[in-house]
Amino acid sequence: MAQPDTKTRIISTAEELFALAGFHLTSLRTITTQAGVNLAAVNYHFGSKEALLEAVFDRHLIPLNDIRIKRLEGVAAQAKKSGRPPEVEGVLRCFTEPTLALLHRDSGTGYFRMLVGRSLSDPDQTVRQLFLGRVSGVLELLLDLLCQALPHRSRESVSLKLNFALGAMSHTLIFQGQGGLLGGVDKGKSIDEVIEMLTNFIVKGMEG
Amino acid sequence: MAQPDTKTRIISTAEELFALAGFHLTSLRTITTQAGVNLAAVNYHFGSKEALLEAVFDRHLIPLNDIRIKRLEGVAAQAKKSGRPPEVEGVLRCFTEPTLALLHRDSGTGYFRMLVGRSLSDPDQTVRQLFLGRVSGVLELLLDLLCQALPHRSRESVSLKLNFALGAMSHTLIFQGQGGLLGGVDKGKSIDEVIEMLTNFIVKGMEG
DNA sequence: GCACCTTTCAAACACTTGTTTAAATTATTG
DNA sequence: CAATAATTTAAACAAGTGTTTGAAAGGTGC
Numbered sequence: 001m002a003q004p005d006t007k008t009r010i011i012s013t014a015e016e017l018f019a020l021a022g023f024h025l026t027s028l029r030t031i032t033t034q035a036g037v038n039l040a041a042v043n044y045h046f047g048s049k050e051a052l053l054e055a056v057f058d059r060h061l062i063p064l065n066d067i068r069i070k071r072l073e074g075v076a077a078q079a080k081k082s083g084r085p086p087e088v089e090g091v092l093r094c095f096t097e098p099t100l101a102l103l104h105r106d107s108g109t110g111y112f113r114m115l116v117g118r119s120l121s122d123p124d125q126t127v128r129q130l131f132l133g134r135v136s137g138v139l140e141l142l143l144d145l146l147c148q149a150l151p152h153r154s155r156e157s158v159s160l161k162l163n164f165a166l167g168a169m170s171h172t173l174i175f176q177g178q179g180g181l182l183g184g185v186d187k188g189k190s191i192d193e194v195i196e197m198l199t200n201f202i203v204k205g206m207e208g
Numbered sequence: 209m210a211q212p213d214t215k216t217r218i219i220s221t222a223e224e225l226f227a228l229a230g231f232h233l234t235s236l237r238t239i240t241t242q243a244g245v246n247l248a249a250v251n252y253h254f255g256s257k258e259a260l261l262e263a264v265f266d267r268h269l270i271p272l273n274d275i276r277i278k279r280l281e282g283v284a285a286q287a288k289k290s291g292r293p294p295e296v297e298g299v300l301r302c303f304t305e306p307t308l309a310l311l312h313r314d315s316g317t318g319y320f321r322m323l324v325g326r327s328l329s330d331p332d333q334t335v336r337q338l339f340l341g342r343v344s345g346v347l348e349l350l351l352d353l354l355c356q357a358l359p360h361r362s363r364e365s366v367s368l369k370l371n372f373a374l375g376a377m378s379h380t381l382i383f384q385g386q387g388g389l390l391g392g393v394d395k396g397k398s399i400d401e402v403i404e405m406l407t408n409f410i411v412k413g414m415e416g
Numbered sequence: 417g418c419a420c421c422t423t424t425c426a427a428a429c430a431c432t433t434g435t436t437t438a439a440a441t442t443a444t445t446g
Numbered sequence: 447c448a449a450t451a452a453t454t455t456a457a458a459c460a461a462g463t464g465t466t467t468g469a470a471a472g473g474t475g476c
Contacts, residue, residue: 006423022331024232028464038425043465045423118329120389121382123230132389139390156397157405163388164409167379168372174329180371181328181340182347189364197365201372201413208412214453236434246455251435253453 007045009035015056019114023053023127054130057119060102060112061134067098068138076145089203091145092165095138096202099169100195103176110177117173120166139166146206165202172198215253217243223264227322231261231335262338265327268310268320269342275306276346284353297411299353300373303346304410307377308403311384318385325381328374347374354414373410380406 003009013035017026028049032039046052071094079086102113119131139162146158175181176194189197211217221243225234236257240247254260279302287294310321327339347370354366383389384402397405 018331021333022232024230025332027462029462038423039464040425040466041423049464118331121326121329121379122331123226123326124233124331125229136390143390159388159390160397160402160405161409163379163383164376164406166389167377168375168413171329171371171375171378175371180367181374182344182351182367189368194368197368198372200416201369204416205376205409205413208408208416235432237432246453247434248436248455249453257434 006035006037006041010037010042010045010052011056011059014052015059015115016111018053018056019111019118022118023122023124050126050130053127056112056115057130057134060109061116064098064102065134065138068095069141071095071098072138072141072145079145079148085148085151086145088146088149088207089199091142091149092202092206093199094145095142096169096199097195100172100198102173103191103194105177105191113173113177117170117175120170150206161206164205168198168202214243214245214249218245218250218253218260219264219267222260223267223323224319226261226264227319227326230326231330231332258334258338261335264320264323265338265342268317269324272306272310273342273346276303277349279303279306280346280349280353284356287353287356293356293359294353296354296357296415297407299350299357300411300414301407302353303350304377304407305403308380308406310381311399311402313385313399321381321385325378325383328378358414369414372413376406376410 004012010031014026014031017031017034028042029039031052032041042049042052046055072091075086075090075094099116101107102109102116116131119127122128122131143155143159143162146162147153147155150158172194176191212220218239222234222239225239225242236250237247239260240249250257250260254263280299283294283298283302307324309315310317310324324339327335330336330339351363351367351370354370355361355363358366380402384399
């Protein structure tokens with residue numbers, strides 16, 4: 001089978017290493033060696049290490065955001081047409097389902113899943129900002145719809161609860177599939193069960 | 209006012225910088241300069257940078273764990289005496305309340321709060337392991353009690369939900385007090401309100 | 417064939433990192 | 447006070463970092 005081209009090989013290797021060891025702890029020499037390319041290839045094809053991280057984010061995050069936005073806009077249009085506020089669960093699923101789909105192994109996003117999970121709380125400001133800049137738009141749309149779905153709650157309360165939900169989500173993206181925090185969690189649970197349980201957890205917490 | 213001794217000054221400065229910029233992105237030179245001590249002081253007093261991180265963790269984490277364990281054991285004893293399983297909310301509060309108390313500004317743990325919030329999902333394996341090794345005992349005790357409180361749920365399910373709850377908690381520790389993810393969250397909420405809302409969120413999600 | 421553009425390569429660049437050393441200073445103890 | 451121990455200091459160390467350079471190699475079109 002033909003090897004992917006240099007650029008793709010670098011992105012894939014970087015994605016894996018960034019997810020496992022973090023952005024700053026992963027050196028360009030480690031990436032290029034594992035990818036089987038020359039050290040200078042990163043700066044030639046991407047310009048800098050930071051630009052490489054952006055490319056890693058964009059490869060899967062742009063399609064993911066497209067899906068999330070389309071679904072959210074669908075729910076918004078539906079609500080407008082019917083004249084009734086959308087349901088909390090329906091709104092949340094627009095966001096959780098495409099995101100948690102990253103947990104599926106066959107989607108080829110195993111390492112990207114971990115990277116996303118960690119990025120929001122990454123101690124490195126560069127990583128945080130690059131990531132947040134790519135999701136804040138979706139999050140604001142999500143927040144707007146949640147406020148419609150919970151008209152008796154203040155925007156501050158809804159925003160706070162959304163933060164709780166995002167924390168539960170990103171934590172799950174990191175640890176699910178590698179045994180959970182305490183180990184042995186995902187023995188008896190299929191990925192779809194995990195997705196359903198997390199969605200239910202968030203919906204209950206949001207509505208309660 | 210007399211300055212704290214060298215060791216304490218290093219720990220406090222390191223705590224702040226580790227929380228803000230992460231363990232590996234914070235150099236010993238930055239720490240020692242800001243602390244007003246000589247570069248070699250870290251290796252003299254602690255032995256290594258990693259040992260310094262351990263000292264930072266231990267200063268607040270040991271007392272915190274003592275409180276959490278005492279409260280959990282209290283609930284366990286109470287349940288045994290009464291012959292009835294403990295309540296979910298009571299068990300969870302043993303853990304959440306002392307932990308979220310880190311959010312209070314007057315406790316002098318402002319930066320430690322962020323450090324704790326990030327440590328579980330830190331991309332640096334060293335940070336993760338040092339932290340996890342200090343909390344796994346409490347987490348297992350917590351899981352045991354939660355299983356008693358939810359006898360009709362499998363241990364896997366309870367463990368999974370506990371992971372959701374921990375994600376929401378650590379996320380809150382990071383972002384609360386600095387505007388939340390999308391900004392402007394903590395305008396209208398007191399810290400005690402936040403603690404109550406998070407506890408309620410977790411309890412509802414756990415029971416549901 | 418030649419010329420042109422893209423890509424690869426080894427080497428070096430300037431810089432930062434954690435750690436160590438040995439001398440100088442301060443504190444403590446007999 | 448003298449002597450011993452504890453601490454602080456400036457300097458150097460070896461190793462690793464992202465990036466740049468200029469030459470070599472490969473591909474494409476005329």
